[in-house]
Amino acid sequence: MADLLGRLITGKVTDENETDYFVQVEGTTFRLDKAEIKKPLRMNGTFTGFAYENENHDMQMTRDAPKSQIDRYGFGTVVRSQRTLGVFVNIGLPNKDIVVSLDDLPDMMELWPQQGDRLLIALREDAKHRLWGVLADGDIYQAIAQPANKRLQNSNVTVTAYQLKLVGTRVITDHFELGFIHPSERETEPRLGEELKARVIGVHDDGTLNLSLRPRTFEAIDDDSAMLLAALEHSEDGHLDFSDKSDPAAIKAYFGISKGQFKRAVGHLMKARKITQHDGGLWLADEASETSKTTK
Numbered sequence: 050m051a052d053l054l055g056r057l058i059t060g061k062v063t064d065e066n067e068t069d070y071f072v073q074v075e076g077t078t079f080r081l082d083k084a085e086i087k088k089p090l091r092m093n094g095t096f097t098g099f100a101y102e103n104e105n106h107d108m109q110m111t112r113d114a115p116k117s118q119i120d121r122y123g124f125g126t127v128v129r130s131q132r133t134l135g136v137f138v139n140i141g142l143p144n145k146d147i148v149v150s151l152d153d154l155p156d157m158m159e160l161w162p163q164q165g166d167r168l169l170i171a172l173r174e175d176a177k178h179r180l181w182g183v184l185a186d187g188d189i190y191q192a193i194a195q196p197a198n199k200r201l202q203n204s205n206v207t208v209t210a211y212q213l214k215l216v217g218t219r220v221i222t223d224h225f226e227l228g229f230i231h232p233s234e235r236e237t238e239p240r241l242g243e244e245l246k247a248r249v250i251g252v253h254d255d256g257t258l259n260l261s262l263r264p265r266t267f268e269a270i271d272d273d274s275a276m277l278l279a280a281l282e283h284s285e286d287g288h289l290d291f292s293d294k295s296d297p298a299a300i301k302a303y304f305g306i307s308k309g310q311f312k313r314a315v316g317h318l319m320k321a322r323k324i325t326q327h328d329g330g331l332w333l334a335d336e337a338s339e340t341s342k343t344t345k
Contacts, residue, residue: 053077055119055172055180059097060110062090072096072110079110082143086112101180103144115141122171122185122193127162127242136162138170138182147172149182155213155241166242167209187212190221196256197226201249208247208260210239220245220260228258235262273306273314277331278323280304287333292326 060074098110116123125138170182208220251259
């Protein structure tokens with residue numbers, strides 16, 4: 050059995066029934082589902098496939114080898130977790146999920162991968178011939194990484210968290226660029242394997258990224274601010290004859306909000322540098338800039 054499971058192996062076709070072929074390798078017989086085979090196999094011919102123990106504890110082979118194998122890494126999708134064991138990962142086998150041991154997962158269970166999260170794993174076989182998932186370490190991610198282009202600055206990227214540390218979260222993008230999220234650039238700590246939408250806030254000379262999970266300022270504005278900004282954007286010249294000195298009743302009639310809400314929205318947009326306030330009115334920041342240029 051040693052050096053058979055979790056690998057592509059070749060054996061002799063020794064028997065068949067209505068649903069399966071039987072392939073023998075070094076005295077061990079593996080089931081092979083006939084539904085996978087397009088042309089019938091010859092008795093005493095050879096077949097090469099991926100060997101594993103299925104969920105019914107039968108030895109099985111499949112022609113559709115997963116990317117995750119012994120000493121070979123591939124991404125799998127987490128399907129469930131078990132507090133006393135670890136997380137179960139679908140690597141593409143028809144009737145077998147691979148367990149990543151709780152010993153290899155974060156101490157805090159809330160940081161464990163959840164259903165739908167992705168893990169980059171290889172396989173290992175223990176002394177009882179059971180297959181386990183092995184998480185890729187930093188060296189593996191470095192080996193598969195691609196350098197990021199400077200043009201990614203301020204762009205949005207999709208990333209997967211692969212290493213959780215007190216100093217921050219290490220991630221890899223869908224295009225295999227490596228990135229880092231400092232604790233100050235996130236609201237909560239991501240889970241291991243969690244897919245995240247991030248913004249590039251820095252591109253290092255070595256091709257790695259600094260990322261933020263915080264929204265851009267204009268994305269973070271509240272409903273009142275968004276409404277006020279939209280009103281300015283739809284005005285003829287990016288200008289409205291309202292200010293923090295305007296009559297509360299006039300503000301309520303035009304915007305449908307109180308003067309207090311109006312002042313908070315104005316303050317928020319000014320802090321975000323989206324608008325300016327002068328000459329008794331509000332101006333879009335760009336429009337105010339253009340007006341200033343034409344009056345000089």
